[in-house]
Amino acid sequence: MEGIGYKILGAVLTTILAFVVGMFYGGFSRKITARIQNRVGPPVWQNFLDVLKLLFKKTSVRYGFMHHIAPLWMISMSITTLMFVPVLNDGLFFTNLNFSGDIIFLLYIMVMGSLGMALGAGSTGNPNSAIGVSRGLTQMVGFEIPWVMALVALMIQYKTTSVTGLMEVQSQSGTWLMFSSPFAFIAALLAMPGMFRYSPFDIVGAPSELASGPISEFGGKYLSTMMTSGSIFAFVKLTLYVDIFMGGASNLIVLVLKTFTLYMYPVLWGTVSARFRTEQSVRYFWGWPTFFGFIALIYAAF
Template sequence: MNTILFQLSGALATILLAFTVGMFYGGIRRKIIARIQNRVGPPIYQNFLDVIKLYSKDTSIHHGAMQHMGPVFAITASITSLMFIPVLNGDGWFWFKNLNFSGDLIFLVYMMVFGSLGMALGAGQTGNPNSAIGVTRGLSQMVGYEIPFVMSMVALMAQFHTTSITGLMNIQMQENTWLMFSNPFAFIAAVLAMLGMFHYSPFDIVHAPAEVASGPVSEFGGKYLGLMMSSGSIFAFVKLTLFVDVFMGGAANLIELVIKTFALYLIPVLYGVVSPRYRTEQAITYFWKWPLFFGILAILWASF
């Protein structure tokens, strides 16, 4: 069964699943925002319409080679990170096992940065000043949220002596508990860092349309914008599934996965709807206060 064809079809199925779920979550988010603002809001399949329209648009903008590579880098990074995420736990549906190895948690922490870097390269080539400001803001914010996130991951790895996601999932299954209960401080630090990872309000300083004209993507139209949107949807699924795998014991089937990821997804969405936008230095200060404190607590909890 372990043929290359089998692996490839599994990978394709995973990408399709991630794309669909991410897109629907985006649509549900737009609906939630609309309902909270007392509007009817777009239908929840609106993001699909947007993406299909964007892919059917002409795209004839040329600023240089890197401009064409940037969106490709972004979606490559998203798909590569997705390949290292175990979608279901235990002997779940065999298609979604993908390319796990021991040590993939460390690899993922690096891989999740790669997409932003690719986008930064592409945006830099366009020469749009708004893109440059947006990229600077994005990298600064990344420095903010990566530190508590990495601290919480390091705490987990040190506590359970494993650097593999499947290892962490197996531990949770054996001990019949979730890591969000056995190391609560790591969970709090990681969730606070996740608020920044999603780039939703109040941490939407990168894409703020009123300030920097949508930042890094301001010079990307048509198919490139469609690529960026697809990449964002897949990456949202990656982040949510990683958190479910690490902290909530993974999911035995797809329905459980959807329920758990959606519950987790509501945290950044609902927190974002009622919050105005931070300034750059406020966002970084935010991450270097309580999330960092909880990150240190998590490491202490793991050591003693």
């Protein structure tokens, strides 16, 4: 009974941690972008104010059932994904629901949020949403291939299909997987900006081109739920990368340091580059990242 109590408490704590850290990461990225552009920039807690304000807005738009469900779908999928990613190496609260085979499960559940967004955006009937969704799914075909290749290479090499298994491998051998299987790390790292949708891969929500794409008909409470979901999901992805390639983290400070370092890579790339077109983005992902994915598979098999 006590075990279940700890698990529920751990789930709640993990969700709150993911929300707060993800929101602050968004704020820091806005601040750093502003400093690079020689501006002062908003305060780092600006995203909290945005979410709060959007929660207080009234909503009088009705587009049917799927439009209501889509933000809830997204946030529930983000939290579900969070539940299967171990946040710390061996904490009492942050281990959550791991089982053997959860990498394969994660590969599927990580795209479910985008699927919900696609369905919700489709039911609004806005042409910008439709274009955004089709671009998003095309880009997903692009970056999923090197990402899956990297993970499959790791699964073959270390003969485990669970995230905790890979973390145990790293803690036993003492080296991070980014050094012991470098090609998989390079492929996954090159595929990573596609997941975060900063420039040059922000073709989905291109603000001046598509009027923010799939979310163009979502305002108020819907948008605030989506922003919450997005910040939780950013934390989940970063934590997953840290768990798999950088040896996890033994306490929260190390976790924040590692994830923040990793997060700066798409953000800083985004500040200095312009937007790709859809086919340029796909061509990028099927070029060098997929090549390194192949090398990683060969490296793992032999």
